[in-house]
Amino acid sequence: MNKFIKEGISAGFEFIVLEPKESLNDAIINFDKEDGRLVYEVEKLLRCFEEDMDPRDAVDWFYYNTIETTHMKGGPFFYDENEENYLTHHKKHANL
Numbered sequence: 001m002n003k004f005i006k007e008g009i010s011a012g013f014e015f016i017v018l019e020p021k022e023s024l025n026d027a028i029i030n031f032d033k034e035d036g037r038l039v040y041e042v043e044k045l046l047r048c049f050e051e052d053m054d055p056r057d058a059v060d061w062f063y064y065n066t067i068e069t070t071h072m073k074g075g076p077f078f079y080d081e082n083e084e085n086y087l088t089h090h091k092k093h094a095n096l
Contacts, residue, residue, distance in 0.1 A: 004031040004038060011036075015074035018066065023048045029079060038076045042087065045078070 002025040008015055013036035018024045027044035031037070045066065049058035069075040070088035078087045 002028050004028045007031045008036065008038065013037075013074070016069055016072060016076060018045075018069065018076065023051060032077060035077070037074060039079050039086075040076050042078050042080045043082065 002021075005017060005025070005028070008031045011031075011033060015037050017038065018027075018040065024040070024045065027040045027048055028038050029041045029044070030039040032039055042062070046055070046058045046062060049061055053061065067078060067088065070077060076088075080087050
């Protein structure tokens with residue numbers, strides 16, 4: 001099990017983990033204890049998606065399907081290393 005998932009469970013949080021865990025857990029870069037959510041790095045997620053689809057489809061999949069999970073209770077945050085901010089957390093716009 002991913003160390004950040006363990007951290008969140010140990011702290012008593014309930015949160016969403018993206019599926020399939022076997023590949024997407026590699027994109028988890030942090031657990032936000034303030035909000036009780038996993039943080040996924042966007043570029044790593046896209047590389048995971050590209051294992052099953054071409055790069056353009058991976059980007060489409062992220063923006064049309066995955067990013068919306070952030071609005072769900074316990075949904076993850078998505079961090080863009082290139083932009084050095086969270087795409088889906090308006091309070092945080094800094095490097096990890």
